[in-house]
Amino acid sequence: MKGVHPAEHKAVSNQTPIAPGPRPSQLVLPLNMHLGAPARPIVAVGDRVLKGQMLAEPAGAVSAALHAPTSGTVVALGPRPIQHPSGMDALCIVLEPDGEDQWAPRQPVADHTRLGPGKLVAMLRDAGVAGLGGAGFPTSVKVNLGDHQRVEQLIINAVECEPYITADDRLMRERAGEIVTGIQILQYLLNPHDTLIGIEDNKPEAIAALRAACADSDIEIRVVPTKYPSGGEKQLIQLLTGKEVPSGSIPAQCGVVCQNVGTAWAVKRAVRDGEPLLSRITTVTGDAVARPGNYEVWLGTPVADLLRHAGVDRGRLGRLVMGGPMMGFTLHDPSVPLVKTSNCVIAASTEELPEPPPEQACIRCGACAEVCPANLLPQQLYWYAKTDDFERAQHHNLMDCIECGACAYVCPSHIPLVQYYRYAKGEIRTQTAEQIKADRARERFEARQARLEQEQAEKEARRRARLEANRKKQEAPADSNPGAGDEKLAALKKEVGQASSAYKAAVKAAKTAEAQETDNAAELRARADSLKAEADRAKAALRDAKAGAPAAPAPTPPPIPDASSAPADPAAGAPAVDTEGAAKRQKRLKALKTAYNIAHKQYKEAHAALERAERGGQESDEAITAMHTKVEKLKGKANHSRDALDALMEQAKADILARTGKDLKTLKLDAARAESALRDKADELARRRDTSDADTLETLNSELDALQEHAQLTRLALKTAVEEQGLVEE
């Protein structure tokens, strides 16, 4: 494997045993300490919690729980700066320790084999165990592979290849027994063929301690030469097994599972001691601290507290790095908390980690390609990232870059290569997300277009059907009365026109005669009057003809339905109302109304003509009698249709009574009463909103809801009743 040999600086921190960490006044616990979905808080501000009590539950398949590292009170739940190179805030639970460190009940499991794999995995999930090596992948997901996947090698990563960091080194020296127990639990879960511990040859004490602890087990310790970055997951797998994990796949697909040595320790604590992941070993190192070493810190401890605890010299502090010098990032704010993945804090002086020199042009020396542990072409990737040619960068497997920084370490031009790759990776991720979003937008747009088109088509079809129906309706009467009526009407019209023009001429002549006081004025006036009567008669005849013509062949039922025909309606007596009957009745009602209107109008007109004739006194008695008869006849006709209409209405109302037990009037009254009660209650609520307490308002609200429901019901009852009986028009 290719790699580099940076100065180790490990002796700075690995000389002293693991010391207890600080006891800060506040713990800040980010909900996304791990990889995957942020945990879901299950405590509220002000809750008192015990040590080991769950504060947030795992949300989703890839997620881990979060626990209180000590007893105390939850004082806040909000955004705080977290361990992220962006320096952005994320949702955190802030816990104020009460100093008592009082444990919640624990449930240690002495023999994990009796628990069964399913329960064991759930236990790890609830204990919030996540990879302590760096990525923080939830362990419960990694050990829950399913039966179809055979694990050939379980690799315990104890390489710790990055300079400065000694957390795993000290852990192995001091707690090798616990680690081995943890490995045995993992073995039980994964049932691997071989179990290998990979460790670098620069940790002889740790190797000796592990050898002693593994003496009577089937765990094999493989010492690898010191080289950065042999602790990379895929690099270590290749180093120990010779298997190369293909691009884009995970080790499990090659039958290998890799776990950090610290994770093995956390697994043991979770199962054997019933202690969820509450603390971790973090290295504090660098020239600026007086007591460099490893500290067992509570999760959520702010970096500033840890540095003060280790005796930081603020004057000497030049750069604060979280993680190792190769892959870590500069901290923006020392108030960020230490989390499950925080293995190291470097408080370096300016001489120790100087400002990187300015970037120079690439001289194409190829040194980067010689050290790249992933066998990529860093130089090509650099050019593509620099020119935003992300497609080519992807073709050159940019996504396989593990961002170890070996290329940047050897670059004679001091090009920040890793930052270029991170930039390009970020852009590629953004573009992919945008592409997905664009595809979804297109789908939605097209679905909407299709929907609109369909609606349009339906509307068009309805319009056509309506037109067609209208056309048929108009054709039908024309067919049944072929022209005869029309001719008669035309003749009558002509007659009326002639009569009225003769009358007008006569009036004019009479007026002129009167003005000139000629002798024949009276004669002329009489003539005009007689002409007028004639014109009126003609007009009345035309009206009759007009009213009669459409009335006779009209599609409406006979305008004088006798009382016997109305109750004979098929829907009338039937208790079960069929919609067809309702529609029929509605049609009948409409027809009757039209018939009544026509008859009534005719009667009025005839009556007016009669009055005029009587006033004029010019008509012969015979004519007046004829008119009288006609008026009477029309009156009878109108009354008849009104009676038929009333009968039908009464019958409908009776049906409503029969069906609902209430008559229409009661139904209407009910609906109106419910409405007004609802309005009153709403008014009252509005009035008392500001003055009353929450309980009263609650009651009022529920009352209002009940009233609303009642009003709706009565409204509905009325509507159904009316619709059932075809009274919609009413």
Add this chain to the structure above:
Amino acid sequence: MTTVLIAIAALLGLAALFGALLGYASEKFKVEGDPIVEQIDALLPQTQCGQCGHPGCRPYAEAIAEGEEHNLCPPGGETTVEALSELLGREVLPLDNEGAEDASVERVAYIREDECIGCTKCIQACPVDAIVGAAKQMHTVIADECTGCDLCVEPCPVDCIDMIERPVTLATWTWDRPAGIGRRPEQRIEVVNL
């Protein structure tokens, strides 16, 4: 003579067979639509904003395929113009955005819900059905589905819709591009208030 007839019959038979085969294949494997339109449509940002003068991205893709300029898409920006030029073998034209707002900032519509009167006009305007609500009920935007096309802003009778910038979250944050030759890498901030 019979040999000639057999030969002719055989050739005719073969011709008929292959003709039928080709006819069947042309029906069976018929290419639906214009593939170039699909390709153009895939490059457009699917904002459906109509700033190009077409009622959506697909109609614009069809128009481009028929010869319309390919630089009328402000949300796509220069990158879309370049990609289209490459696809179509046309000249790279300067983006015609007529002083439109900076398209690099992603925006999302936000309805001030207190002021919404429930007129449903914005719902009808939204090209991707990203606004939910009913008549006389307050409306709201499904932020994940909003393309930031602005089309809902204009129809609102009470002007209660704002276009706000999509904030950067931990999930969408990315590293900046290094400053370049001659500069030191940035994104390191001095340690303060320790």
